[in-house]
Amino acid sequence: MIRVAVSGACGRMGSRIVKRITKENDMEVVAAIEAPNTPFKGKDVGEVIGIGSIGVKVTPADELEDILKTSKPDVVVDFTIADAAVNTVEKASKLGINLVVGTTGFSTEQLEKIGKDVKEGNVKAIIAPNMAVGVNVFFKVLEELAKFLPDYNVEIMEAHHKHKKDAPSGTALKALEIISAATGRDPDEVSVYGRKGLIGERSDDEIGVHAIRAGDIVGDHIVLFAGEGERLEVIHRAHSREAFVSGVIRALRFIEKAEPGRISDMKDVLGIR
Ligand SMILES: NC(=O)C1=CN([C@@H]2O[C@H](COP(=O)(O)OP(=O)(O)OC[C@H]3O[C@@H](n4cnc5c(N)ncnc54)[C@H](O)[C@@H]3O)[C@@H](O)[C@H]2O)C=CC1
Numbered sequence: 423m424i425r426v427a428v429s430g431a432c433g434r435m436g437s438r439i440v441k442r443i444t445k446e447n448d449m450e451v452v453a454a455i456e457a458p459n460t461p462f463k464g465k466d467v468g469e470v471i472g473i474g475s476i477g478v479k480v481t482p483a484d485e486l487e488d489i490l491k492t493s494k495p496d497v498v499v500d501f502t503i504a505d506a507a508v509n510t511v512e513k514a515s516k517l518g519i520n521l522v523v524g525t526t527g528f529s530t531e532q533l534e535k536i537g538k539d540v541k542e543g544n545v546k547a548i549i550a551p552n553m554a555v556g557v558n559v560f561f562k563v564l565e566e567l568a569k570f571l572p573d574y575n576v577e578i579m580e581a582h583h584k585h586k587k588d589a590p591s592g593t594a595l596k597a598l599e600i601i602s603a604a605t606g607r608d609p610d611e612v613s614v615y616g617r618k619g620l621i622g623e624r625s626d627d628e629i630g631v632h633a634i635r636a637g638d639i640v641g642d643h644i645v646l647f648a649g650e651g652e653r654l655e656v657i658h659r660a661h662s663r664e665a666f667v668s669g670v671i672r673a674l675r676f677i678e679k680a681e682p683g684r685i686s687d688m689k690d691v692l693g694i695r
């Protein structure tokens with residue numbers, strides 16, 4: 423049995439992950455962590471998310487270390503916000519507990535700290551801005567297209583629900599990183615986030631990144647490569663968060679095979695080279 427602690431257990435992703443784990447016969451939820459000020463402290467997480475009692479109480483994050491010590495998970499799954507996820511990684515790494523992190527919106531400094539903590543704790547960690555299988559194939563396709571079309575203009579567009587806190591999405595930023603690397607560009611130098619005013623013509627090198635927030639859009643990503651007289655568009659649309667949850671379940675089954683002390687991603691889980 424894979425013993426799983428879920429951080430952000432009552433959120434849009436966390437609640438679906440808890441629910442799905444209860445249906446799998448090789449894993450179980452042993453802890454459910456929520457924000458320090460959670461109104462659900464001490465309540466059964468299953469009751470809170472509407473699946474009936476599962477015998478696991480919601481624990482606020484200020485008791486994270488204690489609950490990890492007493493519940494002894496093999497893996498902590500984190501879908502929260504960047505600051506909270508950094509704390510989850512620090513505490514879990516120190517206790518030698520493996521990690522699956524889907525949270526996005528990290529700063530460069532936070533990513534460096536996460537890498538250092540994983541290394542020092544010598545834990546196995548899968549960290550990916552998008553766990554959907556299709557998106558990880560989409561990343562591979564983008565890498566190939568960028569190599570074939572190095573002088574085409576690239577624009578990245580993403581659309582998400584109105585509750586999303588970070589922008590652009592972690593997935594859009596990963597796409598920017600992949601395309602930049604495939605064409606020898608520095609993403610910090612070539613990225614242009616939205617455009618407004620009399621800004622002049624677009625340079626050929628720049629990569630536009632645009633974020634839409636509206637209603638209940640689960641997650642759309644569109645990358646276009648435009649040349650003279652044509653454009654090629656690659657589109658991924660998530661219709662349901664179950665696409666991400668399925669990736670989390672695959673990551674949980676894979677994690678024992680991950681390399682300790684380094685950050686793996688969904689490419690490793692899915693065997694995409
Ligand atoms: N990698 C992937 O495939 C996906 C990543 N995400 C990312 O996952 C994150 C969460 O997304 P949603 O579930 O939509 O957000 P949400 O806001 O519905 O859920 C986040 C949960 O974390 C809780 N939380 C806040 N502070 C906490 C703390 N210190 N400790 C523990 N829990 C805490 C909140 O109370 C909330 O219940 C975002 O960063 C999002 O971009 C979302 C979907 C897919």
Ligand SMILES: O=C(O)C1=N[C@H](C(=O)O)C[C@H](O)C1
Binds near residue numbers: 551593594641
């Ligand atoms: O916040 C979300 O909802 C999502 N966030 C991820 C991101 O920032 O890329 C992945 C997915 O698109 C849904």
